[in-house]
Amino acid sequence: MIDFSVYGEQTPHISGWRCQKCGTLYYPAPMVCRKCDSMRDPTTNKGWEEFDLEGPCTLLTWTRVWNLPEGFNKKFLLFGMVEFGNGLRASGRIEMEGDPAIGMKLTAKTIEADERPGKPVKVFVFS
Amino acid sequence: MAPRVGIVGIGHCRFGNSSDYDLVDVIAYSANAAFKDAGGLALRKEVDQVIVGNMASGLFNRETAVASALVSRMDMEPCPAELVENGPASGASAIKMGYMAIASGMADVVLVAAGEVMRAVTGWEATDIVATMAHKEAEYNMGLTLPGFAGMVTRLYMEKYGLTERDLALVAVKDHANGAKNIYSHVQLPVTIDAIADGPSAGVVNNYVAEPLRMYSTCPVTDGSAALILVNMDSPKAKLFKKKPVRIAGIGSATDTHVVHNREDPLVLKAVKISSDRAYKMAGIGPKDISFAELHDAFVIFELMNSEEVGFFERGTSFLAVRNHETDIGGRLPINPSGGLKAKGHPVGGTGVSQVFELVRQLRGEAEEGRQVKDPKYGMAVNFGGFGNNVITTILAKD
Amino acid sequence: MAIDELEKKLRPPEVQLAPYPSKVITLASGETMVVRECRREDVPALLGTVYPLIEVAKDYYDVVACRMYNEILSWYRYRIANMFTLVGSVNGEIAGIVTSRHVDSHLGMSLHTLTIKRGLRVGAQLFAAKMEHHLEFLKEDEVWIVAESPIGFKRWMIEYELEDRSSQYPAVRHELGGVPTFVLTRKLWDAVKAVKNTGTRPVPPEVLKTADKLKMPNEYVQLPGWKRNA
Incomplete structure (x- = not known):
């Protein structure tokens, strides 16, 4: 079936x-x-x-990347490294206005992104 | 007891934009130069093994099996030839494999040649290709690149130790001052601290790449190659070469987690520490014996962190040494006299051999006026594969 | 000079444009680049600088050089209306040139950006200066822009996050051949000018004097081995 x-x-x-x-x-x-x-x-x-793997997390560090690779037609993207309550860590994109701050509380969700050729990929977004 | 291995020939091309040339020709150019340096191109017939270092010719140039192509291009058949790939440490890994070939007794003379032609694609594509060495699911798919990781680690270092953007610029000023005097360097322009950090236009002229890293905290996208001829110093073949061998005193390598966020402390480059400890042990020396070093500075933060991991400075203090000019050519411990990856350039797969080429030049006393280290005895090179997760440290000695 | 009646008919109507105030930028090398508006007497040096690059196919230098040569010559011979040219020079030697056109009080038409001295972001600084002239001094509302090379597309369309109006063709149609039109609005300019535009004014007289008589480069990194008058 x-x-x-x-x-x-x-x-x-x-x-x-x-x-x-x-x-x-x-x-x-x-x-x-x-x-x-x-x-x-x-x-x-x-x-x-x-x-x-999702939900509340704490920002460990971040960067704003201005020279993005081929396919990313954006002025810049924010990226960060976070730690979840269970101790696991992850890297992904940050969506927010202004500058993030180390130690701030964020929420992790997953989106599908298709900037590069091929199948869409799963991407962490921390906001 | 393993035989002593020495370097008797060195070759290098001018780093920069070689995108009009075929990758194999670019590597062969340096290989020919190495044979010329060693006593003549006929010596290539004495080679028992060819090892080629390259990271991503399949992606940059749509060329594979580069080692086989090189042997044929240089009329060296039926010499055995293999390609070594270890990301941006492919060059140092090729040297290690060459050393192992001699140490094992399988070869007495080895040609190690490495290079990359990255500018066959745009800078944006090159950034993407280099990023493929990150973890596919957890890093690359997120859109993260090597500059992105370097930016995040630099921010952590700043928070913890008080490093400033001006300190990063001071490293670049030093490296560019050296690179400007290096005839093989990609960028032969000195830069000033006023222009890239202090002056009113600095924020725009030295624009952000991955905050807090700026353009002058980051290496350029570079093409180029370098080559070495390794010999068993205890074999009769050693006498065929006119140059006095510069001995490979120590080689150490180590790995760390592929995924950067899984490191207990992202500010600790464990593989650098372990690889340098292994190289020191093999050479029978310690950090205080090193006269100068070529440290992998694809981003200037790496020069600082590497210099701490290999034991030159306490953790979190290396930038103070830069402020005090201790790592200048005339300082107590010159770092990156070639200009480093920052100014000399970083043709990823070729960099490790280029670093050791510089060690040999310095130890022979052949560097250009104004950037020759005074009476060097031991030189060290640290070459990174990935984001510090596969590192090779090489120590050369002038006997 | 007396202008005959026929020539008068051939010339485009001109409006008096507000002048671009000169500025000076310290490049990463520590060299100072004076950015100033070009005058008619600069034309021989400008054309002589652009001409050798017509044969450089790499990075679309040929297209940009041909078109810029035409623009500067047409401006000199009064065949293009309300054009301005800005030049960046280091010790008087031309480092880069940008051309553009004032269409009306609302609209600017960006023409070309040609980098001679590479590796120091000269082109990026001059493009920003051109936008500064359009939006700050000529006080237009927006500038229409096209890219003729991948580098141009990344530098302008992506880094300035320009508004893509190509779907409004032919109502929105850049003068350069109908390629997709992107727009720098005042709002977008205000969002990027702090990180893209720089320079100090007024230029000290002794520094400005170095840019008074422009010199053509004797060598170009784009043309290995080429030497002027060789």
């Missing part, structure tokens, strides 16, 4: 990963757990729990 749900509107999300054997959290996904050496098979993900 066809899974018709694949034709529905998909909400993009980026995943964090938990090793179910020892509980260690990861982003992005590893192929082996650094703590207990459990393997991750990307075809089944057996033994690993996938969860949405």
Whole structure:
């Protein structure tokens, strides 16, 4: 039977990963757990729990990039590195007016972006 | 006991824009120059192994199998030849592989040649191609580039240690003063602190690239190549070369997390520390023995951070040494006498060999007037692959 | 000079444009670049500077040089209305040239930007000076701009975040061949001028004097091996 749900509107999300054997959290996904050496098979993900990485986070550092690579037809973009409450960190874009500040509280969400050729990609936006 | 390995020939082209030339010809130009330096082009027939360093010819130039092409272009068949790719540290990795070939006993003479022709594409495309070495899902897809990471790390360093934008400009002024005297340098113009930091037009003339990094905190997009001839100093073949060997005293390399945000402290360049410790140990020396250094400064913050990780300065103090002119040519520990990546340029895959080319020139006493380090004994080169996640440190000695 | 009746008919109507006040910019090399408006007596040096670049295909120097040569010559011979030319010079030697045209009190028509001395953002400074003239001194509401090279597109369209009015063609149609028209409005200018436009006024007389008699470059990085009068 066809899974018709694949034709529905998909909400993009980026995943964090938990090793179910020892509980260690990861982003992005590893192929082996650094703590207990459990393997991750990307075809089944057996033994690993996938969860949405989003929501409140704290800004660790940021930059405003003026010389963007090919495909990004914008004057500049803000980028930042954040830490979530569970200790995981991520890098992504910041959307806000003015200058961000290190230590400020932000909220992470995921969008799809298509500046570069090929399939759209998932991008963190902190705002 | 492993044989002693020395460098008996060096070659380099003028860095800049070589986009009218084929990549293989650009690399072969420096290889020919290295043989000429060593005693003549007929010596290429003595080579047991060719190692080529290049990062991304497939993307920049739509050319692959560059090592095979080079051997054929230089009439060196059937000499074995391999390509080494380690991002912007491809050059230093090629030297390491050349060393290992001799140390293993498989070769007595190795040609190491490396280069990149990046300006075959636009600067924006080049930035994108270099960014492909970042983690695809967690970094590259976000739109992040190497300048972006360098900007974020520079901001952290400023917050923690009190570095200022003016301090970054002082590094650039020093590097450009050296690069202006280097005949191989891409940018042969000195810059002034008034023009890029203090004066009324500085904010526009020295525009932001990735805040707080500005144009003069960032290396240019450069084409170029360099080449070395390595020999087993204990083999009879060593006598074929007219130049006195400059000995490779130590090589160390190490890796760090691919994803920058997964480092416990993004201000710690662990791979630089470990690679330099390994190189010191092999050479049997310490930081105080180094006479001068070529440190990978694709962004000037790297020159500062590298100089701390290799043990020249305490963490968070290197910029004070720059303020005090300790790293100038006439200072206590000259850093980047070639002009560094900042002024000499950074043809990514070629940079590591270019750095060691400079070490040899300095140790032979052949650098141009005004940028020759006085009586150097040991020279060090640090070459980064990725954002400091695959680093090679090389130490040369004048025996 | 007496102008005959036919020549009078051929010449475009001219309005007296507000002058561009000269300024000086310290380039990264520490050299000072004087930016000033060109006069009729500058034309031989301007044309002589532009001419050799007509054969440089790289980075569209050929297109820009041909068109700029035509513009300066047409201005000299009174065949283009209300054009102005700004020149940047270092010790009197021409480092870059920009051309533009005042259409009416609302509109400026940006023509060309030619960088001679490369690597020091001379072109970027001169383009900003041209926009400054249109919006600050000629007090137009907006400037229409096109790019003829990828570098131009990135420098102007992206870095100034120009408004894309190409969909309004042919109502909005730049004079240069109908290529897509982008617009620098006053609002966009106000948002970027602090980071794009610089220069000090007044220019000290002894510095201004260095730019009084313009010199043609003897060599060009765009033309390796080429020497004037060789």
